[in-house]
Amino acid sequence: xxxxxxxxxxxxxxxxxxxxxxxxxxxxxxxxxxxxxxxxxxxxxxxxxxxxxxxxxxxxxxxxxxxxxxxxxxxxxxxxxxxxxxxxxxxxxxxxxxxxxxxxxxxxxxxxxxxxxxxxxxxxxxxxxxxxxxxxxxxxxxxxxxxxxxxxxxxxxxxxxxxxxxxxxxxxxxxxxxxxxxxxxxxxxxxxxxxxxxxxxxxxxxxxxxxxxxxxxxxxxxxxxxxxxxxxxxxxxxxxxxxxxxxxxxxxxxxxx
Amino acid sequence: xxxxxxxxxxxxxxxxxxxxxxxxxxxxxxxxxxxxxxxxxxxxxxxxxxxxxxxxxxxxxxxxxxxxxxxxxxxxxxxxxxxxxxxxxxxxxxxxxxxxxxxxxxxxxxxxxxxxxxxxxxxxxxxxxxxxxxxxxxxxxxxxxxxxxxxxxxxxxxxxxxxxxxxxxxxxxxxxxxxxxxxxxxxxxxxxxxxxxxxxxxxxxxxxxxxxxxxxxxxxxxxxxxxxxxxxxxxxxxxxxxxxxxxxxxxxxxxxxxxxxxxxxxxxxxxxxxxxxxxxxxxxxxxxxxxx
Amino acid sequence: xxxxxxxxxxxxxxxxxxxxxxxxxxxxxxxxxxxxxxxxxxxxxxxxxxxxxxxxxxxxxxxxxxxxxxxxxxxxxxxxxxxxxxxxxxxxxxxxxxxxxxxxxxxxxxxxxxxxxxxxxxxxxxxxxxxxxxxxxxxxxxxxxxxxxxxxxxxxxxxxxxxxxxxxxxxxxxxxxxxxxxxxxxxxxxxxxxxxxxxxxxxxxxxxxxxxxxxxxxxxxxxxxxxxxxxxxxxxxxxxxxxxxxxxxxxxxxxxxxxxxxxxxxxxxxxxxxxxxxxxxxxxxxxxxxxxxxxxxxxxxxxxxxxxxxxxxxxxxxxxxxxxx
Numbered sequence: 001x002x003x004x005x006x007x008x009x010x011x012x013x014x015x016x017x018x019x020x021x022x023x024x025x026x027x028x029x030x031x032x033x034x035x036x037x038x039x040x041x042x043x044x045x046x047x048x049x050x051x052x053x054x055x056x057x058x059x060x061x062x063x064x065x066x067x068x069x070x071x072x073x074x075x076x077x078x079x080x081x082x083x084x085x086x087x088x089x090x091x092x093x094x095x096x097x098x099x100x101x102x103x104x105x106x107x108x109x110x111x112x113x114x115x116x117x118x119x120x121x122x123x124x125x126x127x128x129x130x131x132x133x134x135x136x137x138x139x140x141x142x143x144x145x146x147x148x149x150x151x152x153x154x155x156x157x158x159x160x161x162x163x164x165x166x167x168x169x170x171x172x173x174x175x176x177x178x179x180x181x182x183x184x185x186x187x188x189x190x191x192x193x194x195x196x197x198x199x200x201x202x203x204x205x206x207x208x209x210x211x212x213x214x215x216x217x218x219x220x221x222x223x224x225x226x227x228x229x230x231x232x233x234x235x236x237x238x239x240x241x242x243x244x245x246x247x248x249x250x251x252x253x254x255x256x257x
Numbered sequence: 258x259x260x261x262x263x264x265x266x267x268x269x270x271x272x273x274x275x276x277x278x279x280x281x282x283x284x285x286x287x288x289x290x291x292x293x294x295x296x297x298x299x300x301x302x303x304x305x306x307x308x309x310x311x312x313x314x315x316x317x318x319x320x321x322x323x324x325x326x327x328x329x330x331x332x333x334x335x336x337x338x339x340x341x342x343x344x345x346x347x348x349x350x351x352x353x354x355x356x357x358x359x360x361x362x363x364x365x366x367x368x369x370x371x372x373x374x375x376x377x378x379x380x381x382x383x384x385x386x387x388x389x390x391x392x393x394x395x396x397x398x399x400x401x402x403x404x405x406x407x408x409x410x411x412x413x414x415x416x417x418x419x420x421x422x423x424x425x426x427x428x429x430x431x432x433x434x435x436x437x438x439x440x441x442x443x444x445x446x447x448x449x450x451x452x453x454x455x456x457x458x459x460x461x462x463x464x465x466x467x468x469x470x471x472x473x474x475x476x477x478x479x480x481x482x483x484x485x486x487x488x489x490x491x492x493x494x495x496x497x498x499x500x501x502x503x504x505x506x507x508x509x510x511x512x513x514x515x516x517x518x519x520x521x522x523x524x525x526x527x528x529x530x531x532x533x534x535x536x537x538x539x540x541x542x543x544x545x546x547x548x549x
Numbered sequence: 550x551x552x553x554x555x556x557x558x559x560x561x562x563x564x565x566x567x568x569x570x571x572x573x574x575x576x577x578x579x580x581x582x583x584x585x586x587x588x589x590x591x592x593x594x595x596x597x598x599x600x601x602x603x604x605x606x607x608x609x610x611x612x613x614x615x616x617x618x619x620x621x622x623x624x625x626x627x628x629x630x631x632x633x634x635x636x637x638x639x640x641x642x643x644x645x646x647x648x649x650x651x652x653x654x655x656x657x658x659x660x661x662x663x664x665x666x667x668x669x670x671x672x673x674x675x676x677x678x679x680x681x682x683x684x685x686x687x688x689x690x691x692x693x694x695x696x697x698x699x700x701x702x703x704x705x706x707x708x709x710x711x712x713x714x715x716x717x718x719x720x721x722x723x724x725x726x727x728x729x730x731x732x733x734x735x736x737x738x739x740x741x742x743x744x745x746x747x748x749x750x751x752x753x754x755x756x757x758x759x760x761x762x763x764x765x766x767x768x769x770x771x772x773x774x775x776x777x778x779x780x781x782x783x784x785x786x787x788x789x790x791x792x793x794x795x796x797x798x799x800x801x802x803x804x805x806x807x808x809x810x811x812x813x814x815x816x817x818x819x820x821x822x823x824x825x826x827x828x829x830x831x832x833x834x835x836x837x838x839x840x841x842x843x844x845x846x847x848x849x850x851x852x853x854x855x856x857x858x859x860x861x862x863x864x865x866x867x868x869x870x871x872x873x874x
Contacts, residue, residue, distance in 0.1 A: 101745075109738065481797065
């Protein structure tokens with residue numbers, strides 16, 4: 001089964017083609033990674049898939065349904081949840097409350113229930129708390145649950161964003177460079193988390209710069225360059241692909257060197 | 258009602274106030290372009306211009322033109338003071354747009370109340386600049402004050418155009434409006450531009466206030482309605498386009514004159530405010546499209 | 550990282566968190582003991598506390614801009630005033646109708662207005678407040694223009710009217726406590742978290758399925774209801790209403806109180822309203838300079854203590870659970 005199908009999607013800003021006629025499929029199972037050098041159009045692609053941008057051309061199918069033009073919150077309600085490259089946490093809320101916001105769609109209580117707090121709302125709140133703690137334990141942030149998100153280290157904030165996205169109960173989660181800024185231990189934790197998510201049946205699509213993470217966790221890799229797909233396949237195949245070596249891997253070594 | 262002379266007369270008077278709104282609207286644009294700030298204290302300059310001229314003239318017997326000139330310079334200085342005391346500290350602290358708006362609105366109130374304490378709440382007016390009978394265009398009377406307004410507005414716009422086109426400071430301000438960071442990298446003193454834009458904008462407001470006072474009146478609390486009208490002019494013309502703002506002002510003046518003729522002067526402000534909401538809801542980019 | 554459980558350690562930090570409440574209790578207690586004029590001043594402060602609680606919900610929680618809350622206070626206040634005087638309605642249903650009318654108005658104008666951003670939203674809401682003011686002046690057949698409406702009955706239920714200073718104060722205390730309680734409960738709930746989330750990052754909230762437009766509108770409606778309630782309380786406590794009550798003065802005063810007390814905190818509106826209302830009483834001759842001083846104070850706070858007095862408490866505590874109760 002195909003979870004997500006990107007079909008001939010094009011997005012231009014002024015005269016610049018950010019994403020040009022890109023097509024690829026994301027299978028229901030496993031972890032798919034989109035890689036490419038900076039400016040390859042990865043983040044634009046994510047914004048198109050998650051409804052923050054609308055493509056000029058092409059179709060995007062999520063579980064067989066065309067989702068072009070749908071608002072991000074509607075997509076989240078359908079089970080498509082993203083994280084951001086520049087973290088979009090709620091800095092003054094506690095770590096725990098950040099994850100609780102992630103469960104917005106899982107819960108129903110309105111304003112009246114907030115004020116009157118009937119039994120059903122109290123039970124819902126208790127369940128929300130328990131689930132939030134579970135997710136924080138998964139990403140290793142339980143001991144900072146009561147700290148405001150803004151005091152967390154950058155790596156912790158990235159992990160929190162992942163936990164928060166999972167709280168929304170996605171069928172497909174889009175992770176935008178989740179390993180950026182993580183230290184080695186955090187990066188390892190993240191890889192384990194991503195594997196766990198995938199094993200629980202959630203489809204993972206990630207954009208990543210960190211090739212070691214991609215090679216470790218991805219089942220399939222899509223390579224973009226200048227807004228076009230230049231290769232697609234298993235990590236080992238892609239790594240050996242001449243166009244990829246030319247366009248990307250070489251460039252990264254120079255850039256990182 | 259449908260008397261063409263009457264309608265023409267109404268439109269002529271709308272043209273005069275329209276010019277004033279246009280000048281105030283340009284004042285909004287000048288600051289906005291230089292800094293991205295919307296100065297909600299703009300009306301204070303308008304009020305102060307008229308008020309200071311009136312005081313100099315009536316209390317100290319300064320002749321009109323020197324009094325107006327002094328008032329414009331003083332108000333420009335006050336614009337810089339506002340920038341220094343209120344805007345710059347917030348700017349340096351990266352205050353949000355909302356905080357900046359609230360602070361300038363508070364500054365408006367402070368100026369208003371200080372004026373009330375200093376000169377009381379009596380409405381004051383200025384004599385017309387030249388006391389000659391109105392020109393008759395057919396049966397439509399055109400007051401000489403209107404000619405002063407039209408002439409001064411044309412002069413101001415010509416001067417501004419020359420300033421932005423030919424002077425170094427003007428070019429620097431235009432550069433700021435296109436891309437502030439790039440301008441800063443090019444060595445343009447962005448903060449000095451901010452101060453200059455407040456001075457310029459205050460001078461524009463004061464000029465507008467002086468021109469309109471003979472046909473209406475001034476009091477401590479006329480600032481906010483004028484500011485709103487100027488803001489409407491700026492929005493109608495596409496925020497950040499000085500010429501658009503002037504045209505927007507003319508349009509607003511005509512619409513408002515029409516509303517007064519049809520509904521009575523009590524609903525003058527309601528008519529202007531409703532026009533603002535219509536534009537905000539339906540065409541926030543204005544007639545010409547926003548500059549950015 | 551170590552966890553701080555402030556609830557189990559009754560140290561000076563949690564004591565500091567109670568300071569705003571203690572301060573408020575002290576002021577209100579003084580009003581009770583003194584009665585008369587001090588009770589009236591504290592009563593006004595409490596009415597404003599309700600208004601600012603609504604402002605805080607919309608601005609402090611969802612981080613949106615409204616310079617037009619006076620519109621809802623005016624609609625609520627005038628509706629209740631007209632219904633009780635011209636139409637002889639009892640007070641409670643009239644106030645209910647006033648609040649309902651204001652919420653309805655908020656619904657109608659909120660839909661197009663809340664789509665605006667930045668200075669457009671600021672000016673749009675300001676315009677709504679000013680239009681309401683102008684209408685209150687011009688619609689003389691109903692509002693009697695600048696003259697105002699007098700002889701508005703005091704608060705009370707049925708034939709029981711609260712007329713004494715102390716009785717009125719007690720009633721207002723109860724209403725303020727209820728408002729603050731509602732505000733606190735909302736803050737710590739699913740919808741409250743959605744308010745705070747979209748206030749911090751609209752994109753972040755949207756990505757998690759929060760319907761941003763709807764949630765903003767909801768916060769707007771609640772804040773309008775508080776503003777309208779404050780408007781109703783005002784006219785019945787004073788017994789008189791004129792357009793001046795709901796002018797731009799009310800907007801600046803409300804913001805000053807909100808910023809003095811602390812934006813986004815639960816206790817802020819109450820403390821802010823009390824402190825700002827008492828300022829003119831403490832300083833002799835201050836009255837003439839009231840609005841001037843409020844405006845100047847607001848500017849100074851915006852520059853030097855943008856989170857209000859609450860930020861001073863915050864700096865002292867090492868931020869355990871951020872409920873600024």
